[in-house]
Amino acid sequence: MTPFSAAQRTRVTMLDVAQRAGVSKASVSRFIGDDRALLSDAIALRIEQAIEQLGYRPNQMARGLKRGRTRLIGMLVADIRNPYSIAVMHGVETACRQHGYSLVVCNTDRDDEQERKHLAALRSYNIEGLIVNTLGHHLDQLLELQREMPLVLVDRKVEPLHSDLVGLDNPAAVRMAVEHLEQQGYREVLLVSEACDGTSSRQERLDSFKHEIARHPALTGAVLELSDALEPRLQAFLAKPGPKAVFCANGVATLACTRALKALDCNLFGDIGLIALDDLDWYPLVGNGITALAQPTELIGASAFDCLLKRLRGDTAPTRTLDFLPQLIIRGSTQRPYT
Numbered sequence: 096m097t098p099f100s101a102a103q104r105t106r107v108t109m110l111d112v113a114q115r116a117g118v119s120k121a122s123v124s125r126f127i128g129d130d131r132a133l134l135s136d137a138i139a140l141r142i143e144q145a146i147e148q149l150g151y152r153p154n155q156m157a158r159g160l161k162r163g164r165t166r167l168i169g170m171l172v173a174d175i176r177n178p179y180s181i182a183v184m185h186g187v188e189t190a191c192r193q194h195g196y197s198l199v200v201c202n203t204d205r206d207d208e209q210e211r212k213h214l215a216a217l218r219s220y221n222i223e224g225l226i227v228n229t230l231g232h233h234l235d236q237l238l239e240l241q242r243e244m245p246l247v248l249v250d251r252k253v254e255p256l257h258s259d260l261v262g263l264d265n266p267a268a269v270r271m272a273v274e275h276l277e278q279q280g281y282r283e284v285l286l287v288s289e290a291c292d293g294t295s296s297r298q299e300r301l302d303s304f305k306h307e308i309a310r311h312p313a314l315t316g317a318v319l320e321l322s323d324a325l326e327p328r329l330q331a332f333l334a335k336p337g338p339k340a341v342f343c344a345n346g347v348a349t350l351a352c353t354r355a356l357k358a359l360d361c362n363l364f365g366d367i368g369l370i371a372l373d374d375l376d377w378y379p380l381v382g383n384g385i386t387a388l389a390q391p392t393e394l395i396g397a398s399a400f401d402c403l404l405k406r407l408r409g410d411t412a413p414t415r416t417l418d419f420l421p422q423l424i425i426r427g428s429t430q431r432p433y434t
Contacts, residue, residue, distance in 0.1 A: 107151045115145035166196050168403065169222035171213060173229040173251075175202035178346050178375050179392060180228060183249060186396020187226055194404060196223075207232045214240065224403040230293050231256065245406030247399050252295040257414050259402040261395055264418035265296055268388050269303035271423055272370050275386070276340050277311055280431050281368050283339035284308065285332050286318045287325075287348045300344050300372070321348060326355045333359065333366060340368030340429065346375050353381055369428040372421070383427025391419050 109127075113120045118138055125133055126142045134142075145151075168191050172180045188198045199220055201213035210229060214236040217225065224245040231237055231253035240246060241256060250262040276284055286304045291297045301318060308316035319328050329352065332339065341356075343349035349371040353363075361367060363382040371378065374389035398417050 107149045109151075111149055112142065112145045112151050115149060116141040118142060165221045165223060167220055167222045168196050168198050168224050168226065168400070169217040169220065170198055170200045170226045171210070171217070171229050172200065172202055173205050175200070175204075179250075179373060179390065182390075182392035183228065183396040183399070186393040187400050188396075189393070190397040190400035194400075196400075203229050205230075211236065218243075224407055226399050226403060227251075227253070227256075227258075245403050247403045247406075249395065249399050250296050259399075259406070259415050259417075261399040261402060261417045262296060262419070263390050263395070264420050265299040266303040266306075267418075268372055268421045269300055270307055271421065272342055272372065272388055273304070273307040273311060273314070275423060275425070275429065276342070276368065276370060277314055279340075279368065279429050281338045281340040281429075282314060283332070283335050283337055284314055284316045284342055285329075285339070286316065286342045286344060287352050288318070288320055288344035289347055290320050297344065304342070321351055325351060326358060329355050329361075330359055333361060338368070340370060343369065343371040346371070346373040349373070349375070349378075349385065353385075364428040364430065368430075374422075374424055379426065381428075383430070386426045386429040387424045388421040389424055390421050395419060 109123050110120055113123045116123070116138075118141065122134060122138055123142055125131060126139060127146075131139060168187075170184060170187055172184060174180055175184075184198075184200060191198045199217065199222060201217060203210040203213060211233050214233060218240060222244065224247070225240055226247050226249060227237070228249040228251060230251065234253070234255055237246070237253065237256060241258065246256065246258045248256065248258050248260045252260060273284065286301070288297055288301060291301065304316060304318065308314055317332070319325070319332075329341075332341075341352055343352050349369075352369070356363060356367065356369075363369070368386075370386045370388070372388045372390075374387035378385040378387055398419075402415065402417070
């Protein structure tokens with residue numbers, strides 16, 4: 096076989112293959128498409144040999160555009176550095192691959208201008224569907240894309256978009272956390288969260304926390320958003336009498352609190368309990384382990400793609416919301432406090 100460089104291969108055309116095989120261009124098109132069964136074995140063999148000899152590589156994107164199918168799925172994420180985003184994205188990508196699709200991921204980095212540029216880029220790629228995990232500040236673009244293709248939201252609601260939504264059952268997750276802390280004997284609970292900033296899931300957790308504290312008279316609750324004042328606020332909380340615990344609303348808050356408590360020379364987890372929403376790989380390595388509410392992130396990602404695939408196949412049912420329950424993983428950070 097004659098070796099060909101990548102540059103040489105890109106110059107080989109379907110017509111070159113047809114001429115080498117002594118067949119029509121239409122026959123080559125059938126061979127590399129979905130109609131190979133229409134060709135005789137002899138013609139198929141000649142085309143196969145010509146492709147191998149010439150080093151021909153079909154332009155799959157061009158073929159997809161011609162057929163109106165690119166088999167590309169777009170995904171817009173707010174912060175690709177967030178472990179939650181990575182885990183969900185992996186679930187989406189795995190499901191895409193299993194069904195013959197490829198995933199194009201765009202990270203807005205929580206920047207509105209980047210979101211605008213990425214939405215324009217995704218549209219130019221002729222994606223067949225879009226999965227969105229961001230604030231959705233460019234509603235006009237999103238609504239325009241929604242008119243052209245199926246769109247599924249992950250974790251965050253964007254109210255004007257009437258789309259399928261896949262995420263966590265936040266009220267149930269908060270209820271599980273608060274009930275566990277009460278059963279373990281804690282009486283002061285501090286919820287630490289990133290700023291809501293229009294993020295529906297964070298607001299749901301905050302509202303649910305206030306609701307659950309009101310339902311449990313034995314508990315006193317307070318809320319703290321991440322800021323430069325985290326250490327002094329935690330220090331003031333540590334000074335409170337009685338058994339107390341911090342409830343971190345996501346992995347970012349958990350890391351920030353763990354660092355701050357270490358800096359305060361806190362006895363982890365004797366002076367204070369800690370429970371986290373999300374379960375990250377490093378949690379078992381801190382002290383005697385951080386108790387966590389593990390989100391089924393792979394399932395969330397796979398389910399988001401499944402919703403999208405159903406819509407791509409013509410499903411016109413009313414929009415659905417899939418809220419998954421977390422798994423409570425009890426470790427040493429919520430050991431029963433001394434009273």
